[in-house]
Amino acid sequence: MKELRKRLERERQAVAARLRQLGGTAAIVEEAPAPAGSVFDEADHIQAAEQREMGLMSRERLVDRMEKLTAALQRMEDGSYGTCVECGKAIGTARLKAIPEVATCVACQERLERRRFD
Numbered sequence: 007m008k009e010l011r012k013r014l015e016r017e018r019q020a021v022a023a024r025l026r027q028l029g030g031t032a033a034i035v036e037e038a039p040a041p042a043g044s045v046f047d048e049a050d051h052i053q054a055a056e057q058r059e060m061g062l063m064s065r066e067r068l069v070d071r072m073e074k075l076t077a078a079l080q081r082m083e084d085g086s087y088g089t090c091v092e093c094g095k096a097i098g099t100a101r102l103k104a105i106p107e108v109a110t111c112v113a114c115q116e117r118l119e120r121r122r123f124d
């Protein structure tokens with residue numbers, strides 16, 4: 007758990023530094039139009055979009071990330087860290103190690119994502 011806290015704090019510092027770099031101006035991420043007659047299939051397309059997103063992580067996404075990291079550190083403070091905010095069940099250690107700022111268990115995450123895309 008100590009190790010996870012360190013990771014969260016480090017990550018929060020990194021995001022804060024990036025936000026400072028961006029300064030007051032919001033990063034504008036424009037969606038590049040798909041070329042006509044593209045040879046990319048859907049999967050390639052999604053992957054390319056994800057990579058672009060990571061490279062040009064917008065200010066909005068950084069702020070969102072920051073909020074998640076801060077919330078996770080707060081949950082560590084009040085002792086609720088590692089418990090799913092949706093169902094109250096314990097989140098697996100492997101999942102926490104993979105995504106330290108995660109707030110929901112796998113089942114709830116899947117449920118929330120289905121709801122979002124329905």
Ligand SMILES: [Zn+2]
Nearest residue numbers: 090093111114
């Ligand atoms: Zn849950």
